[in-house]
């Protein structure tokens with residue numbers, strides 16, 4: 001009836017790439033490098049859902065050797081992952097994620113990220129939480145070399161989610 005999963009991802013910050021987090025394009029002097037749009041937050045969420053389903057990871061479902069995924073919006077990947085969950089009879093119980101970034105300041109963008117994630121997962125914004133933290137200038141994130149994200153997702157059988165409001 002319940003399945004829990006966690007996800008973690010890191011992407012490198014480089015010049016001349018767009019910075020997209022939670023499906024939101026953020027004005028910044030560098031962006032994340034990847035085969036897709038490198039949306040590290042959505043990748044961590046995809047992995048958490050896949051983990052809850054016992055379905056491996058994002059690289060297994062969307063290999064970075066497949067040109068179909070070059071530059072793809074990770075919102076599309078999240079919708080596909082969610083379709084797998086729904087096909088197995090699951091809906092989001094709740095989802096919590098943290099973006100680990102020294103910069104830029106993400107607080108002004110969090111609400112838009114939550115709305116994108118909730119829409120892609122066919123759930124209410126009340127079931128989705130996104131946080132941001134720096135690492136106090138320690139480590140790769142602190143040196144602004146990359147951005148990391150982690151996520152935890154609880155999946156519930158859809159029948160339960162319909163009966164029990166959040």
Ligand SMILES: Nc1ccn([C@@H]2O[C@H](COP(=O)(O)O)[C@@H](O)[C@H]2O)c(=O)n1
Nearest residue numbers: 101102103104105106107132133134135
């Ligand atoms: N990239 C970030 C990082 C953090 N925030 C917000 O600032 C708060 C304090 O961060 P600490 O790392 O000093 O704990 C944090 O709780 C976030 O609200 C942010 O907006 N963007």
Ligand SMILES: C[C@@]1(CO)OP(=O)(O)OP(=O)(O)OC[C@H]1O
Nearest residue numbers: 034035036058059062063064069
């Ligand atoms: C998302 C995919 C899509 O090809 O590519 P990347 O953007 O490189 O992201 P990563 O987190 O390395 O996961 C692998 C791939 O699934």
